[in-house]
Amino acid sequence: MTDPDDRHITIVGAGLAGALLATLLARRGWRVDIYEKRGDPRVSGYAGGRSINLALAERGRHALRLAGADDAVIRQAVMMRGRMVHAADGRTELLRYGRDDSEVIWSVHRGDLNVILLDIAQAAGAQLHFDRGLDAVDFDSRVARFREGGGNPHHVAFQSLVGADGAGSALRAAIAQRTDLGERVEPLGHSYKELEIPPAPDGGFRIEPNALHIWPRGRYMCIALPNDERTFTVTLFLPNHGEPSFDTVRTGADARTLFARDFADALPLIPRLQEDFEQRPAGLLATLTLDRWHLGGDAVLLGDAAHAMVPFHGQGMNCAFEDCVALADHLERTDDRAVAFAAFQAERLPNASAIQQMALENYLEMRDQVDNEAFLLQRALERVLAERHPGRFVPRYSMVTFLRVPYAIAFERGRIQRALLAELTDGHTALDSIDWTLADARVREVLTPLADNAA
Ligand code: FAD
Numbered sequence: 493m494t495d496p497d498d499r500h501i502t503i504v505g506a507g508l509a510g511a512l513l514a515t516l517l518a519r520r521g522w523r524v525d526i527y528e529k530r531g532d533p534r535v536s537g538y539a540g541g542r543s544i545n546l547a548l549a550e551r552g553r554h555a556l557r558l559a560g561a562d563d564a565v566i567r568q569a570v571m572m573r574g575r576m577v578h579a580a581d582g583r584t585e586l587l588r589y590g591r592d593d594s595e596v597i598w599s600v601h602r603g604d605l606n607v608i609l610l611d612i613a614q615a616a617g618a619q620l621h622f623d624r625g626l627d628a629v630d631f632d633s634r635v636a637r638f639r640e641g642g643g644n645p646h647h648v649a650f651q652s653l654v655g656a657d658g659a660g661s662a663l664r665a666a667i668a669q670r671t672d673l674g675e676r677v678e679p680l681g682h683s684y685k686e687l688e689i690p691p692a693p694d695g696g697f698r699i700e701p702n703a704l705h706i707w708p709r710g711r712y713m714c715i716a717l718p719n720d721e722r723t724f725t726v727t728l729f730l731p732n733h734g735e736p737s738f739d740t741v742r743t744g745a746d747a748r749t750l751f752a753r754d755f756a757d758a759l760p761l762i763p764r765l766q767e768d769f770e771q772r773p774a775g776l777l778a779t780l781t782l783d784r785w786h787l788g789g790d791a792v793l794l795g796d797a798a799h800a801m802v803p804f805h806g807q808g809m810n811c812a813f814e815d816c817v818a819l820a821d822h823l824e825r826t827d828d829r830a831v832a833f834a835a836f837q838a839e840r841l842p843n844a845s846a847i848q849q850m851a852l853e854n855y856l857e858m859r860d861q862v863d864n865e866a867f868l869l870q871r872a873l874e875r876v877l878a879e880r881h882p883g884r885f886v887p888r889y890s891m892v893t894f895l896r897v898p899y900a901i902a903f904e905r906g907r908i909q910r911a912l913l914a915e916l917t918d919g920h921t922a923l924d925s926i927d928w929t930l931a932d933a934r935v936r937e938v939l940t941p942l943a944d945n946a947a
């Protein structure tokens with residue numbers, strides 16, 4: 493047990509989750525030290541190599557509200573009302589995500605978001621230490637060693653360590669030397685590369701700003717998210733092997749050829765395609781699962797360090813933010829860190845594995861089912877049932893994106909709904925032959941109303 497009057501926590505990683513958790517705890521009177529491998533992005537500019545912008549949804553916004561950061565973040569964000577699907581022939585269609593503009597998602601710049609969170613963490617009293625990468629941990633004497641750019645070591649005593657150091661977590665590796673975490677990595681077999689659409693000559697957006705653009709092409713695809721400086725970040729997702737793949741599309745000229753054939757409407761919008769394709773590294777995609785997230789009361793992992801996922805639901809950061817709120821709450825409920833960490837894991841691990849699974853499914857759904865007859869009929873029925881049974885038949889995408897129903901419940905209810913859609917459309921080719929009395933009765937039979945706290 494730690495002395496309740498001297499509650500101290502040492503956070504590893506001042507990325508998205510680390511900075512938010514630091515704020516939540518510092519605001520509740522904790523002494524917080526946070527150590528970050530990279531330099532201060534407010535001084536040196538943002539050095540993060542990964543996805544330049546991210547979709548922020550309700551779960552993430554709720555956590556930001558609790559930290560007092562939501563207004564500042566939304567001021568710099570761009571609203572996305574739906575997905576704009578770009579067909580191979582260049583035709584586009586906007587499919588709304590929600591019922592109206594209260595059900596939208598937001599494109600936020602990773603670097604700007606990180607800077608806002610670091611500012612509020614510091615204002616809340618957290619001590620920030622940059623250029624300090626965790627390198628080794630002595631759990632017997634409770635001393636962590638950080639290195640300055642791989643050079644000078646700094647030894648730091650801790651009560652408990654929190655690993656918010658991302659998918660390649662050094663704290664996870666240190667814990668794994670003491671106990672078997674049951675770590676499994678499932679590579680997707682696909683990677684991604686980021687490109688850019690600059691502003692139009694008049695300084696405006698080159699394509700519809702208030703949408704997430706998708707160019708689905710079967711085994712591969714592009715997406716584009718808007719930035720507030722009138723640019724778009726385009727992400728090309730390709731398999732590692734096969735045709736086309738990162739094996740066969742190697743040079744900038746190869747990339748141009750691929751775009752000319754499959755993403756023809758996007759090609760003229762990306763002037764630096766060849767240079768950026770050659771200069772930027774491809775990012776790997778994988779699902780990381782652990783059986784355990786903590787080492788007694790000495791250390792705990794959250795965010796990508798505990799459960800990295802594929803990005804196709806746009807929920808990795810949102811889930812990491814939800815983790816922070818849950819961990820801060822469990823740490824308030826007891827002074828026994830081992831009890832708090834175990835309760836945190838028990839609450840969050842099933843939810844993290846549910847969103848990991850749903851993120852994988854969303855990839856297959858976007859790639860494969862866009863023009864499948866049976867699937868389109870089920871989608872149409874889903875919309876009608878959602879309208880006939882608000883609060884009861886809620887599309888899974890909406891539960892994940894616009895509500896805070898635990899992910900595991902969204903997953904389970906999604907399974908029930910999918911089975912019902914298959915059952916009710918079986919033998920039908922259009923909605924006009926559906927028996928609505930039967931459909932309504934079946935909905936009430938298999939689905940309870942969603943709990944109020946889910947809203
Ligand atoms: P990170 O953001 O990775 O932060 C980890 C921090 O720890 C970094 O600052 C790093 O420098 C630091 N660090 C690393 N090692 C050490 C060390 N040894 N010592 C000290 N510090 C260290 N999520 C969404 O919600 N919406 C999206 O639209 C979305 N799109 C994505 C698109 C792509 C292509 C990818 C790859 C991911 C996407 N994600 C999205 C997921 C999201 O990026 C992650 O889930 C999120 O960044 C996790 O936050 P984190 O704080 O756990 O880790």
Ligand code: E1W
Binds near residue numbers: 547803805807893
């Ligand atoms: C969202 C990287 C990323 C982020 C996202 C989404 C997608 C596809 C991707 C899921 C989605 C917002 N999605 N599904 N259909 N349209 N969008 O909702 O964040 Cl690839």
